[in-house]
Amino acid sequence: MKKxxxxxxxxxxxIAGTIPAAGAANTVTATPTRDMGQTVYVxxxxxxxxxxxxxxxNYFKLRDIGTLVGFGVEWNGETQTVEISTERTAPSxxxxxxxxxxxxxxxxxxxxxxxxxxxxxxxxxxxxxxNYVKLRDIGKQIDFGVSYDAATESVxxxxxxxxxxxxxxxxxxxxxxxxKTMSEFNQAMINCNWRPEKYLETAKxxxxxxxxxxxxxxxxxxxxxxxxxxxxxDAVSFEDDRTVNHFWADELRKALGQExxxxxxxxxxxxxxxxxxxxxxxxxxxTWELQMIDRINEERAKAGASPLVQDEMCMExxxxxxxxxxxxxxxxxxIADMYAWVKGVDVEDVLEPDGSFFMSxxxxxxxxxxxxxxxxxxxxxxxxxxxxxxxxxxNNFMNSEGHRNTILDSDWTQVGVGFAVSDEGIxxxxxxxx
Numbered sequence: 001m002k003k004x005x006x007x008x009x010x011x012x013x014x015i016a017g018t019i020p021a022a023g024a025a026n027t028v029t030a031t032p033t034r035d036m037g038q039t040v041y042v043x044x045x046x047x048x049x050x051x052x053x054x055x056x057x058n059y060f061k062l063r064d065i066g067t068l069v070g071f072g073v074e075w076n077g078e079t080q081t082v083e084i085s086t087e088r089t090a091p092s093x094x095x096x097x098x099x100x101x102x103x104x105x106x107x108x109x110x111x112x113x114x115x116x117x118x119x120x121x122x123x124x125x126x127x128x129x130x131n132y133v134k135l136r137d138i139g140k141q142i143d144f145g146v147s148y149d150a151a152t153e154s155v156x157x158x159x160x161x162x163x164x165x166x167x168x169x170x171x172x173x174x175x176x177x178x179x180k181t182m183s184e185f186n187q188a189m190i191n192c193n194w195r196p197e198k199y200l201e202t203a204k205x206x207x208x209x210x211x212x213x214x215x216x217x218x219x220x221x222x223x224x225x226x227x228x229x230x231x232x233x234d235a236v237s238f239e240d241d242r243t244v245n246h247f248w249a250d251e252l253r254k255a256l257g258q259e260x261x262x263x264x265x266x267x268x269x270x271x272x273x274x275x276x277x278x279x280x281x282x283x284x285x286x287t288w289e290l291q292m293i294d295r296i297n298e299e300r301a302k303a304g305a306s307p308l309v310q311d312e313m314c315m316e317x318x319x320x321x322x323x324x325x326x327x328x329x330x331x332x333x334x335i336a337d338m339y340a341w342v343k344g345v346d347v348e349d350v351l352e353p354d355g356s357f358f359m360s361x362x363x364x365x366x367x368x369x370x371x372x373x374x375x376x377x378x379x380x381x382x383x384x385x386x387x388x389x390x391x392x393x394x395n396n397f398m399n400s401e402g403h404r405n406t407i408l409d410s411d412w413t414q415v416g417v418g419f420a421v422s423d424e425g426i427x428x429x430x431x432x433x434x
Contacts, residue, residue, distance in 0.1 A: 027107045028209055029184055030054050030127055032100035033155070042068050042091070042157045048098040051155075052125075052132060054106055055181050055209035058155055059125055059132040067092050069159050071142050081112045082131060084120065086142050091159050104128065108208050115141050123214050139163045175210050175224065178231040178245065185210065189248055190396060193330060193378035194426050196255035203252055218252055225249035280382050280427060285419040288390040289315070292417045292429070295394050296407055303408045311434060313370045314416025317341060318432040322418035325376060325428035332374055335359055338367045370416070373406040373433035381425045389419070393429040406433065 033040065033051035038058070040047055049064040062082065066073035070092070072085035106125040113120045113131070122137035135155065139146035145161030148154070175182060185206045192198035200218055207216030210224050231243040250260045290310075297307040320341055321333050336357035340347040343366075351357050377396045379389035397403040412433040421427050 027105040028054060028181065028206065030059070030104045030106040030125070030132075031180070032098075032102060032104075033058055033060075034098060034100065035102060037153050039152070039154045040157070041154055042093075043159055045093075047093055047096055049096050050099045052100055052104060052106065052127060054125060055175050055212070056179065057123075057212075058135050059106075059123075059127075060135055062124075062131045062133050062138070064096055065133070065135070065138055067094065067096060069142060069144050069157065079112075081114055083117075084113065084115045084141070086116055101128075106132070108205075108214070121214070123208060123212075175212075176227065177229045181206075181209055182228070182231070182245070186244055186248070187399070189251070191400070193396075194380055195330065195378070199251055199255040218256060222249045222252050225252075280421040280425070284382075285421070288419045288429075289319075289417040291390045292394055292431070293415055295390070296415060296417075296431070299398060300408055305408050305410050306413070308412055308415035308433070311370065311414035311416055314414055314432045314434055315418065316416070317370055318416040318418030318430045319420065320418065321374075321376070321432070322420035322428050322430040325378075325430065326420040326422040326426065330376070330378070330428075332376060335367065335371065338371055339363060342366050370414070370432065370434045372412060372414075373409060373431075375403045375406050375429075375431040377403075377429050379419075379427040379429055382421075382427065389427045389429075393427075397431070407431070409433065 030052035031054075033053050036053045038053070040049060040051065047068065049060050049068065051058055051060045053059075062084075063073050066084070068091055070089040072083075072087060072089065074083045074085075075081075076083050104127050106127045109124045109126040109131055111124065111126065111131055113122070113124065120141060122141060123134045124137075125132045135157075136146050139157075140163050143163050145156075145158030145163060147156045147158070149156060185202070188202045188206070189199060192202055203218045203221045207218070207221050208214050210216065211220040213220060225245040226249050228245040231245040233243055253260050293308070293310055300307060317333075317338065321337070324333070324337075325331075334347075334357070336350055337347050339357075339359065340350045343350065375397050377393050379393040379396075382389065397407060414434040416432040416434075418430045418432070419427060
């Protein structure tokens, strides 16, 4: 029974403190069109379809548009294809109602869509199992009028008019200034914990919304970031007064193997990025650890939670695991890792031949004094005057609901914090709660 209690507490805390799952990382947030203050008219009549705004462009449920404009939308289960017919039928408002929900998740769809039997090229998202298409894209495919009245903030569909390209689209074909979507992109990049491969994955995920291209590349994202206006001053690197868009553009260049100069220009390079890193000393690491414990207790005091006592065993394991993050892999520790550390052996020595780990009640007692919750994050490189890895790491934790809940959990009484630095100059942090 004791074993189960220890396991449940430990695993529950770790799950709460983990980074977002891969599935969540592949989505962007869609805002209901109505929440943007925009209205929709078809042939002069106000209607209320389910619509979402993504990167300043409006997307509507494909079947709704088919009903409102009058064209066929069918599902071919045999070929797993959405089949659109341009043969016009009588427009209707039957069954049309606004069911958009705030905070909906949208993912660029890989659904095959054809128009009159030919593969269609249009930007489409899947939201709650339904396909949503950019209004202008479907207007061009079917040939009906689409316009936007900025004075009244109204989206207008003219079923009898031909499609014409607009010189003043509602949001342009790409994001040209910092907005809510870009703030989400910024947080997603922070959540990558300074891992170049994750930067590239995130940039590719957001490329369609940032660049306006369904097949937008990382290079396209960099170009869009370089041209973006109105972004806030960088709150990520603490290096200088660059804006966030320029900071991430440079980080993406580095992830592509390019050397970034002080002016933001780049040249192809595979020599790594550690040359600009300052030396991190053991004294710095130990100072950041103590400062973070003070910060943890400050945050707990704000939330009405009791302060935590610094525990040396927790400190030692947190330092051990921070070193693991820096030298082996970015991952949470397991009960097997903790038990192996207590026994002073490699984790392979406590695993069964099949790789499993079974803990007896007696074994559980050996790690019980420090087995609890865990938060891990990267804190960048020590470059430039004023850079504060402790503050960056703590902000990362407090800006994540799961990590924040772990820090503020009223069950904890003890805490340990560990910082370590990799050979490449990346700083890593582990918080251990008991």
